[in-house]
């Protein structure tokens with residue numbers, strides 16, 4: 001083979017082929033952006049859950065203890081709706097045999113939900129949808145609605161209206177969320193500076209919302225809120241936290 005042919009072949013293999021592969025890869029990624037995003041965020045969130053649960057275990061156990069009281073008061077399985085359920089981070093805190101409807105816009109959590117439902121002995125149904133518009137769900141059907149680390153992302157007013165609609169009279173809304181730091185504090189300044197970028201990168205999550213206050217204003221008959229400092233691994237801006245129970 002002539003030297004010029006060898007040089008040409010080497011040039012193609014070393015330069016043209018990798019560039020073509022990158023262009024094709026980027027094109028495929030662009031066409032499937034939503035799918036890739038869904039798969040990657042489901043995977044990453046699922047990996048993050050054990051450390052998040054470790055950091056909030058004591059509080060979650062306290063918060064969800066009332067689910068067991070609710071379960072004791074009825075003959076059938078407890079009907080729970082979890083909004084923004086992710087991969088089922090809270091299943092380990094639920095009474096066994098709870099019937100959980102998991103509402104989330106990301107269908108790629110389904111695989112993790114099934115895995116965790118088997119692990120913790122709960123019955124799970126996945127529903128693709130948004131907290132702001134739960135059209136597929138009838139009014140007054142759930143004993144409990146749960147959300148953890150979701151109110152930071154959704155339209156709080158619309159979502160809480162929907163939560164009240166689907167709860168049975170006397171049903172309870174359990175929540176645990178990160179909230180804005182005290183106004184005027186150093187952390188509050190950092191949160192305000194970071195929020196626009198944070199929101200863009202992390203799927204709409206905001207670190208300057210006071211979700212506890214929003215629940216108080218949402219028209220429940222009774223709301224108990226417990227603030228706590230919360231120490232998330234690596235993420236010092238995602239604090240303080242609050243948890244609570246609001247009764248319809």
Ligand SMILES: C[S@@+](CC[C@H](N)C(=O)[O-])C[C@H]1O[C@@H](n2cnc3c(N)ncnc32)[C@H](O)[C@@H]1O
Pocket residue numbers: 045049083084085086087089103104105106129130131132147148149150153154155
């Ligand atoms: C930070 S993750 C929390 C997941 C889980 N609750 C936990 O504690 O690990 C936020 C979840 O809310 C979901 N989400 C985002 N926008 C939503 C919306 N408008 N309605 C319901 N869920 C939403 C996301 O897909 C994701 O599963």
